[in-house]
Amino acid sequence: MTSSVDLRRARQLADDPGVFFEGNYTKMQSIAWEDLSKLHLEALKIRFEEKRDAIPMLEKLSNQAKVDTLSTIDDVVPVLFDHTTYKSYPNALLDSGRFDQLTRWLDKLTTHDLSDVDASHCDNIDSWMDALDKQTDLKVGHSSGSTGTMSFLPRGAEELDKYIRNMKIELFQEFGSDEVVQDEPLNLHVIYPFFRHGASSHIRALEFWVKHFAGDEERLHVLYPRRMSSDVMYLSARIQAAAARGNLDSVKLSDEMRERMNEFHKLQKELPQLLEKYVENELKSFAGERVLATGPWTINWDMAKIGLERGMRNMYSPDSVVLTGGGTKGREVPEDWREPIREFIGSRRIQAMYGMTECMGSHLLCEHEKYHIAPWIIPYVLDPDTCTPLPRTGRVTGRAAFFDLTAEVLWGGFITGDEVTINWAANCPCGRTSPYFDYKIQRYKDIKGDDKITCAASAEAHEEALSFLNSFGTGR
Amino acid sequence: MNTAIAPMVIRGKIIEENLIEFGGRAQGFVFRSPDPHAYVEEIGLTSPDALADLYQLSFTDILDYLEELGQRLVLEDNQHLQQAFEAACATAAMTPPLLRVQYASIPAFLGNRKALIESAEQSIGIAHLEGWVEGSTCTGHATRIRAFGARTVHVIAGNAPLLSAMTVARNAMLRSDAIIKPPSNDPLTAAAIGRQMVEMAPDHPLTRHLSVAYWKGGDEAFESRLYQPRNVEKIIAWGGFASVKHVTRYIQPGLELISLDPKSSASIIGPEAFASEETLADVAQKVAADVGLHNQQGCVNARVVYVLSGTDEQGINQLERLGRLVYEKIQQLNPQLSTVAERYSPELKAHVDTLKLDDDWYSVIGGEDKEGAIIVSRLPAPVDFSAALCDRTANLVPIDCLDEAIAFVDAYTQTVGIYPEALKQDLMDILPLHGAQRIVSLGYATQMSNAAPHDGLEPMRRMCKWILEESADPSTVPPFWSTAGFSGTI
Structure with missing residues (x-):
């Protein structure tokens, strides 16, 4: 029997973990795992009850899997969404500009009712995103589309707001400190070497970076002040895929799109010079201040190199934070990649994390190189072939899956393509009480088939060809 | 152990x-x-x-x-x-x-x-x-050619x-x-x-x-x-992008690459398939063979099947009927040549399961366990993960005209199985321009002869060194060093 106190606490954990943990990172990572697990189960039940019939695809999946109620933490596994779900629309709809139909598809993935959305006038992804922004409360974010398909993830402003507020607690407190994060912004300078506007998932969160970190748009320092066109991202990958297949004619471009593609290519070509200017002018202008620098390690590394070549060292206040990580994007990660960045920024904290846009929580890497699970995210490790849950004890390797309790407008359950090793014993010498992942995390599609050769073209072969083509023209 | x-x-x-x-x-x-x-x-x-x-x-x-x-x-x-x-x-x-x-x-x-x-x-x-095979050329040379x-x-x-x-x-x-x-x-x-x-x-x-x-x-x-080049003259590399890619860095004068690229195959079926129940069953059997034999592990196996069923409701219904028959026939294939997969690709399973959540665009027949599945598209386009189709899983795509199928034939296409035979006449001069390399009667994609071109080339011919011996003397070939031999052009 669950007491009403537990239920209230479980709901609070799901609705606002920042409040639940009283704005303190030490509390987030000190709660006994056994206690937290009980709250997880109760919160999970609440979420399932709320969303089961409110998200059409979840309803269908629950019916197919015959899951009506949850009594254990593993009961939810058959109704977790696979990572392909958010790109399960036919590409032909995007290619032929059927945004009314795409809206219908998206409607099945969110609690929001999109049946009144008029997308009939939309003729590209950008205009579709605008229409959704205008006519709904959603902030739909999309993936980079670099594999030729783009996923679309519905998000609500409120949940993104909490996500970034939680990040503020995680990033700017040391473990062990009794600091409490206030609602006021940190008023630090944010180094964001990317576009200011656009609909990709990470740009979507940017307004809350301003709200919680920068405090003012003036302290947000982007590389490109303009909007990143979603269509350009999508089409770039489509064109490269078609070119690899010798089938370039299959991608039809309007004059407007051709123009935008050309602009983008120009921008890409100018990236090295632009980055130099950004470092020399923009980044110099707030030397000595506290900063939060982010972006993939590659661009941070490039910026650091440029800065160091110009004698720019320890540029900012030592309590600055660098939040970086991300894929290798075809570049070999040098062993000491953190060093030039640390030297350039002058920050004590280069924070790596494991996270994904489908989950609004960052699993931060501790000083013992372990990723600690954010307490509002329920981790699962599944058998990679059957997706059945593996035991929640000891050290287990398998496919990572998560349930994000803070997800409001979409279903929080999500199966990744990542192989992880989890340590359920939660005994990291750093003192945090959460289970943790080992540093080595890899995508299943990268480990499979090493030196296996077949005459049949596989999805991997297509992707390899694509990433090979992508490796040209990546700037420096 | x-x-x-x-x-x-x-x-x-x-x-x-x-x-x-x-x-x-x-x-x-x-x-x-x-x-x-x-x-x-x-x-x-x-x-x-x-x-x-x-x-x-x-x-x-x-x-x-x-x-x-x-x-x-x-x-x-x-x-x-x-x-x-x-x-x-x-x-x-x-x-x-x-x-x-x-x-x-x-x-x-x-x-x-x-x-x-x-x-x-x-x-x-x-x-x-x-040995050396004798011949002659219009320049007057006597030639002897041998494959070494x-x-x-x-x-x-x-x-x-x-x-x-x-x-x-x-x-x-x-x-x-x-x-x-x-x-x-x-x-x-x-x-x-x-x-x-x-x-x-x-x-x-x-x-x-x-x-x-x-x-x-x-x-x-x-x-x-x-x-x-001191060790090797020719490298014959099959399959995978990575395997071919590593080899290319060593290619130089004296060291040649014969690349048998990874390929995938398709079928194109005319409206005649729906002429009678009997014909439909026959076509389904043939599609099942092209998809399911050798558990769809070969480059020759069909993965996407384009059908001129039309894309209206009646067309889609017809196509679903074909899909159900194909699924049944796959399950009945000779167990020495086709079986339930031991390990159905988890990536593919995830895609197939996801499609089952949305019946606006696709219907999925089978795919319950590891036995295979037929995905029937409702739009005239294959699934986005068509390259991942395997383990007896095919995508039936309705089309209204042949151009819709031809658009998807590209440099990765190897075999195209066609029904009926007469349809080949409309396609065999155009498909190769788009990339197709082998055009076969539906049902016979996996039954091939080794005495034929493969992947758009003749590998055995390429694996030899073709050596020429030429004989000439002034009585047969007027030499360039004489006035009669050089007329101002060569």
Whole structure:
């Protein structure tokens, strides 16, 4: 029997973990795992009850899997969404500009009712995103589309707001400190070497970076002040895929799109010079201040190199934070990649994390190189072939899956393509009480088939060809 | 536990020392093989005239050798082949019953003189292999042309173990020197055959010109030493982007690449399929064969099936009916040639399961467990993950006109199965321009002859060196050094 106190606490954990943990990172990572697990189960039940019939695809999946109620933490596994779900629309709809139909598809993935959305006038992804922004409360974010398909993830402003507020607690407190994060912004300078506007998932969160970190748009320092066109991202990958297949004619471009593609290519070509200017002018202008620098390690590394070549060292206040990580994007990660960045920024904290846009929580890497699970995210490790849950004890390797309790407008359950090793014993010498992942995390599609050769073209072969083509023209 | 040993075979010598471990979890199998780095100098054949001994043999001698070799490669009697079979069961995507049929076919393949003669005759001409073939040109030259063997490396694919036997047979018929590099999904078959050759006839020139060595594809330290014109003249590389890509960096004058790229196949079906119930059942049987035989592990297997059913409601209903029949027929295929998958691709399963959540665009027939599935599209476009279709899972796509199918034929397309025959006339001159390389009667995609072009080229022809001898004298060819010979143009 669950007491009403537990239920209230479980709901609070799901609705606002920042409040639940009283704005303190030490509390987030000190709660006994056994206690937290009980709250997880109760919160999970609440979420399932709320969303089961409110998200059409979840309803269908629950019916197919015959899951009506949850009594254990593993009961939810058959109704977790696979990572392909958010790109399960036919590409032909995007290619032929059927945004009314795409809206219908998206409607099945969110609690929001999109049946009144008029997308009939939309003729590209950008205009579709605008229409959704205008006519709904959603902030739909999309993936980079670099594999030729783009996923679309519905998000609500409120949940993104909490996500970034939680990040503020995680990033700017040391473990062990009794600091409490206030609602006021940190008023630090944010180094964001990317576009200011656009609909990709990470740009979507940017307004809350301003709200919680920068405090003012003036302290947000982007590389490109303009909007990143979603269509350009999508089409770039489509064109490269078609070119690899010798089938370039299959991608039809309007004059407007051709123009935008050309602009983008120009921008890409100018990236090295632009980055130099950004470092020399923009980044110099707030030397000595506290900063939060982010972006993939590659661009941070490039910026650091440029800065160091110009004698720019320890540029900012030592309590600055660098939040970086991300894929290798075809570049070999040098062993000491953190060093030039640390030297350039002058920050004590280069924070790596494991996270994904489908989950609004960052699993931060501790000083013992372990990723600690954010307490509002329920981790699962599944058998990679059957997706059945593996035991929640000891050290287990398998496919990572998560349930994000803070997800409001979409279903929080999500199966990744990542192989992880989890340590359920939660005994990291750093003192945090959460289970943790080992540093080595890899995508299943990268480990499979090493030196296996077949005459049949596989999805991997297509992707390899694509990433090979992508490796040209990546700037420096 | 004893791990399997893949011996290295170097021109009549079996090496089982200096063993190091290969494979692993990702490959599904661990085996030990001699450290390739210790033997790299021996593996390469630096003296080109060492090939001369092969020219003591007649084509008939070669066929005799292959036939006898085949007789010694009976799975039940040959423990090395049995070991290779077990390794393939652990690493290959085909299931054990299908692999067993592959291994059981090796003796017949090597002993099929008619087929071997046909393949050499069709793509090269046995006379060109046996000696100089005389001819003449309009310039007045008398010519003699001969197809010589070459020093080669074969980076073979592992999805069908018969490829090892085929490579051995081709190398013998071409009087070439081959170094076979097996893949990790069939690590032992080529070595088992090579070992048998040594045991059968250690000093025979054909045995002395076959080597089998495993190294991990892309091992730069090893490959940069082996892939040099002093060791190798031609590299024949099958499959995977990565396997071909590593090789390309070594290509230079004197070292040629014959690339048999990874391909996928499709079918195009006319409206005649719906003429009667009987016809529909017949077409379904044929589609089932093209999709399901060998568990869809070959490049020849159909993955996307375009059907001129129309895209209106009636068309889609018809297509779904065809889909259900195809699904049933796949389940009924001969279990020696098609079975339920042992490990259905989890990535594909995730895609198929996701499509089941949204019936606006697709309907999914089957896909309950590992038995395969038919995905019926409602739009005239294949699923976005069509490259991942395997394990007896196909996508039926409705179209209103042929152009909609042709648009999806590209450089990755190999075979296109067509129904009815008359439709071929409309397509056979246009599909090759888009990339298709083999156009077949529906139902016969997996039944092919080796005496035919493959992947848009004639591999055997390419594997030879075509040598020309020209004779001329002033009475037949007026020389350029004389006034009569040079008229101002050449």
